[in-house]
Amino acid sequence: MSGPSVEVVAGGVAARRAFLAILWRDIFVTGKELGYFLSQVTIQPLFMLLVFGKVLNAGGYVSDEYSRLFLPGVIALTAFVTALQTVALPLVMELSYTKEIEDRLLAPLPTYLVAVEKMVIAVLRSLVAAGLMFPVGALVLGSLPWHVERLPLLLVSLVLAGWIGAALGLALATTVPPAKVNMVFAMILTPIMFTGATQYPWQSLDSIAWFKVLTAINPLTYASEAVRGAMVPHVPHIPPWLCLLVLVGAGTALSAVGVRGFLRRTIH
Amino acid sequence: MTAAVQVEELVKRYPKQDRNAVDGLSFTVKPGEIFGLLGPNGAGKSTTIGVLTTRIRLTAGDVRVAGVDVMRDPVAARRRIAVVPQQANLDRELTPRQNLTFHAAYHGVPRIRRDELVGGLLTQFGLAAQADAKLDWYSGGMAQRLMIARAMMHEPAVLFLDEPTTGLDPQARLFLWERVRELRARGVTIVLTTHDLEEASVMADRVGIVDHGRMVAMDTPAGLTRGLAGRSVLDVTMTLADGDEMTGVVVALQTVVGVDRAEPLDSTSVRLALTNEPETLIGPVVTLLAGRSATVTALRSGAPTLEDVFLHLTGDELR
Numbered sequence: 001m002s003g004p005s006v007e008v009v010a011g012g013v014a015a016r017r018a019f020l021a022i023l024w025r026d027i028f029v030t031g032k033e034l035g036y037f038l039s040q041v042t043i044q045p046l047f048m049l050l051v052f053g054k055v056l057n058a059g060g061y062v063s064d065e066y067s068r069l070f071l072p073g074v075i076a077l078t079a080f081v082t083a084l085q086t087v088a089l090p091l092v093m094e095l096s097y098t099k100e101i102e103d104r105l106l107a108p109l110p111t112y113l114v115a116v117e118k119m120v121i122a123v124l125r126s127l128v129a130a131g132l133m134f135p136v137g138a139l140v141l142g143s144l145p146w147h148v149e150r151l152p153l154l155l156v157s158l159v160l161a162g163w164i165g166a167a168l169g170l171a172l173a174t175t176v177p178p179a180k181v182n183m184v185f186a187m188i189l190t191p192i193m194f195t196g197a198t199q200y201p202w203q204s205l206d207s208i209a210w211f212k213v214l215t216a217i218n219p220l221t222y223a224s225e226a227v228r229g230a231m232v233p234h235v236p237h238i239p240p241w242l243c244l245l246v247l248v249g250a251g252t253a254l255s256a257v258g259v260r261g262f263l264r265r266t267i268h
Numbered sequence: 269m270t271a272a273v274q275v276e277e278l279v280k281r282y283p284k285q286d287r288n289a290v291d292g293l294s295f296t297v298k299p300g301e302i303f304g305l306l307g308p309n310g311a312g313k314s315t316t317i318g319v320l321t322t323r324i325r326l327t328a329g330d331v332r333v334a335g336v337d338v339m340r341d342p343v344a345a346r347r348r349i350a351v352v353p354q355q356a357n358l359d360r361e362l363t364p365r366q367n368l369t370f371h372a373a374y375h376g377v378p379r380i381r382r383d384e385l386v387g388g389l390l391t392q393f394g395l396a397a398q399a400d401a402k403l404d405w406y407s408g409g410m411a412q413r414l415m416i417a418r419a420m421m422h423e424p425a426v427l428f429l430d431e432p433t434t435g436l437d438p439q440a441r442l443f444l445w446e447r448v449r450e451l452r453a454r455g456v457t458i459v460l461t462t463h464d465l466e467e468a469s470v471m472a473d474r475v476g477i478v479d480h481g482r483m484v485a486m487d488t489p490a491g492l493t494r495g496l497a498g499r500s501v502l503d504v505t506m507t508l509a510d511g512d513e514m515t516g517v518v519v520a521l522q523t524v525v526g527v528d529r530a531e532p533l534d535s536t537s538v539r540l541a542l543t544n545e546p547e548t549l550i551g552p553v554v555t556l557l558a559g560r561s562a563t564v565t566a567l568r569s570g571a572p573t574l575e576d577v578f579l580h581l582t583g584d585e586l587r
Binding site: 015105106107267 | 282318321322323324325341342343344346347349350351353355356357358359360361362367370371373374375376418
């Protein structure tokens with residue numbers, strides 16, 4: 001027997017090419033509907049900022065300080081929700097009704113990589129959406145908290161926020177029956193959005209212990225806290241290293257569930 | 269020469285099922301052949317195609333496409349096959365042309381080759397004028413043609429067509445049959461599943477009939493119908509010579525080689541039950557009648573069709 005055959009080597013090249021081509025397809029489609037995509041992902045955070053950061057502040061109900069600590073939470077939430085939305089509903093449709101994904105499932109790459117690609121494009125789209133929130137935030141609130149030396153932490157936090165959103169989307173889309181998906185999303189998404197420390201710092205919850213515990217089991221909390229740690233470090237926050245650790249752990253676990261669900265749905 | 273498709277003792281049992289969906293199926297398809305897989309609903313055709321196209325994992329057996337073991341190396345198998353499913357699965361976010369180019373990109377076809385192929389295939393499948401239209405405007409027939417064109421973009425060795433003409437009008441059906449023959453002429457092996465027995469007999473070089481997860485018959489369409497030769501009939505209508513009697517004609521026809529028995533239908537026609545194909549008996553029958561100065565006014569042969577073979581082998585109860 002000789003060493004690895006030509007075929008095996010070529011197979012790896014084919015898989016890499018196929019992966020990049022599928023990623024390019026998603027980038028291409030995002031580009032085609034860029035206006036629609038951008039308005040879809042910014043409309044909700046824009047109004048949240050406007051009401052909680054500006055209107056309530058103008059009425060004297062919340063302080064300038066609150067506006068400043070709310071923005072990082074909104075940015076983390078935008079990354080998380082955008083990634084989740086990029087994967088979840090489209091994948092439900094592709095797997096059950098349009099079968100659009102079949103052409104990619106028959107491309108020459110291991111099937112799990114099709115699921116990984118879904119998460120990669122979701123993270124890329126979530127970074128664009130989160131990035132857009134900086135000028136939007138500056139415009140609405142009139143200023144932008146900014147720490148150059150903490151930019152790497154900010155970027156890593158946003159990537160991880162997108163990843164847990166994407167992985168959760170993958171897990172939901174492949175395990176929930178298509179007919180129940182709308183209900184499940186409503187049941188799961190709202191609690192996650194409101195117990196994810198996006199609208200309040202986690203350490204401010206000392207007086208409501210049960211809610212503090214509930215918030216601590218939501219991975220979004222660690223994304224919000226990490227982004228807050230990067231943007232407004234003077235506000236008490238969970239140590240960034242702990243946030244990143246939890247996010248990596250949650251991302252890995254959710255990805256494992258999601259990829260396994262994806263394989264179960266696509267190969268019988 | 270490596271077989272294009274080789275299936276040996278394929279078994280597939282789905283979880284929580286008490287019987288095998290495919291139960292020891294074996295067949296081989298030669299390169300450049302059009303092979304038709306027939307069978308009633310639930311016979312195991314779709315499962316077999318699913319295994320061949322790497323979407324269903326087999327329980328036991330050995331399945332190879334173009335020499336590649338689909339279980340051991342599904343990625344390599346995918347490079348050699350293309351699948352046209354029954355239900356349209358085109359990428360609706362892309363234009364028809366982009367459906368072709370992106371498919372080729374997934375398969376690593378270089379850009380220059382992609383551009384060469386796209387134009388030719390769009391023209392061949394009659395879609396050049398609508399190549400940049402919205403997919404929503406495509407009819408079922410156009411979508412079907414586009415899916416075959418897409419399948420050809422990575423120049424596969426084996427093309428799987430699942431019920432390719434279901435729901436198409438006769439023109440679209442003929443158009444598709446012609447295109448499929450052109451693909452075969454280029455050396456592509458084609459495996460098609462169909463319920464349309466006329467399609468199978470017109471298109472396929474060989475036909476395999478599957479029932480209860482097993483192959484119950486496999487031959488050329490002509491070979492399969494020949495097996496039922498004893499079931500064909502020839503109805504002869506004639507004007508008898510003056511003074512001749514029908515009973516005498518019936519007795520005489522009974523002596524023709526290949527006629528199992530003859531029975532009068534009415535005063536001017538006779539039904540012959542045959543042991544040979546009807547075409548071979550027209551001459552002897554006409555000659556015999558001419559000898560009695562009878563004039564043959566009509567001949568109607570009822571040869572067994574693939575449908576008769578199919579019903580004979582798989583029974584006629586509804587599934």
